[in-house]
Amino acid sequence: MKLVSLHHVSVSYDKVPVLTDVDLDIWNDDFIGVIGPNGGGKTTLVKAILKAVPYSGEVIYAPEIENRGCRRIGYLPQISEIDKSFPISVREVVLSGLQARKRLLGRYTAEDRQKADELLHTCRIEEIARKPIGTLSGGQIQRTLLCRALISDPKLLILDEPTNFVDNQFEKELYLQLKHFNEKMAIVMVSHDLGTISSYVRSIVCVNRRVHRHDSNIITAEQLHNYNCPIQIVSHGDVPHTVLAKHPNARS
Numbered sequence: 001m002k003l004v005s006l007h008h009v010s011v012s013y014d015k016v017p018v019l020t021d022v023d024l025d026i027w028n029d030d031f032i033g034v035i036g037p038n039g040g041g042k043t044t045l046v047k048a049i050l051k052a053v054p055y056s057g058e059v060i061y062a063p064e065i066e067n068r069g070c071r072r073i074g075y076l077p078q079i080s081e082i083d084k085s086f087p088i089s090v091r092e093v094v095l096s097g098l099q100a101r102k103r104l105l106g107r108y109t110a111e112d113r114q115k116a117d118e119l120l121h122t123c124r125i126e127e128i129a130r131k132p133i134g135t136l137s138g139g140q141i142q143r144t145l146l147c148r149a150l151i152s153d154p155k156l157l158i159l160d161e162p163t164n165f166v167d168n169q170f171e172k173e174l175y176l177q178l179k180h181f182n183e184k185m186a187i188v189m190v191s192h193d194l195g196t197i198s199s200y201v202r203s204i205v206c207v208n209r210r211v212h213r214h215d216s217n218i219i220t221a222e223q224l225h226n227y228n229c230p231i232q233i234v235s236h237g238d239v240p241h242t243v244l245a246k247h248p249n250a251r252s
């Protein structure tokens with residue numbers, strides 16, 4: 001079942017085109033890795049899927065995704081987009097994932113709080129439930145944001161660089177959890193860590209102003225060529241690699 005369809009979607013910031021004429025369908029069982037060079041438009045693509053940036057063209061949600069004002073998309077933003085000075089506890093951050101629904105229905109229920117506690121337990125952060133987010137490590141923040149993204153029982157989970165600033169242990173646990181979540185929801189994950197994600201995702205979407213979907217998790221030489229930027233090969237086989245952080249062609 002098709003959950004989201006983008007038709008001829010274009011996005012510009014200050015008249016500078018960032019995404020041009022994007023056609024993309026997201027299906028209910030998808031596990032998509034979104035790759036591309038720095039500044040290529042990956043986060044903008046995610047925001048277009050969320051209708052969180054002005055765009056031309058069409059972004060169409062199936063009724064399973066949006067029904068009577070209730071949107072079932074969980075979103076884990078980049079850590080840099082989080083205001084850590086905001087005086088709010090881990091548990092409150094997790095519950096805030098229900099806000100869109102609460103605008104219609106009012107206060108949190110005992111059931112909501114129990115759900116938040118279950119997720120905190122699943123992500124192994126129940127002992128920091130009362131801590132303010134400003135005091136947390138990168139891994140603890142990512143776990144908190146993951147719980148927030150999951151609390152509304154999404155049909156589509158979107159993660160933007162979820163393994164930035166986290167340790168290897170968290171990364172491994174996260175990928176295994178995502179595999180499990182993918183039995184119930186579609187997943188779209190932006191990552192620079194191509195070598196790792198290629199062994200978990202089922203499709204690859206390359207973003208460099210234009211968007212190409214490849215229904216395979218094998219990263220090809222052609223895809224690497226699309227990067228047009230320095231690449232560090234980290235292992236052999238199906239060309240897994242990492243894009244260097246410093247990048248002369250970046251537009252940002």
Ligand SMILES: Nc1ncnc2c1ncn2[C@@H]1O[C@H](COP(=O)(O)OP(=O)(O)OP(=O)(O)O)[C@@H](O)[C@H]1O
Nearest residue numbers: 013018036037038039040041042043044045251252
């Ligand atoms: N709100 C904004 N206003 C103006 N320009 C923006 C805005 N957001 C992003 N950009 C620019 O749009 C381009 C694409 O940015 P985007 O964050 O979508 O790329 P990205 O592929 O996610 O990059 P990165 O890998 O560095 O996270 C960049 O040149 C960026 O500077």
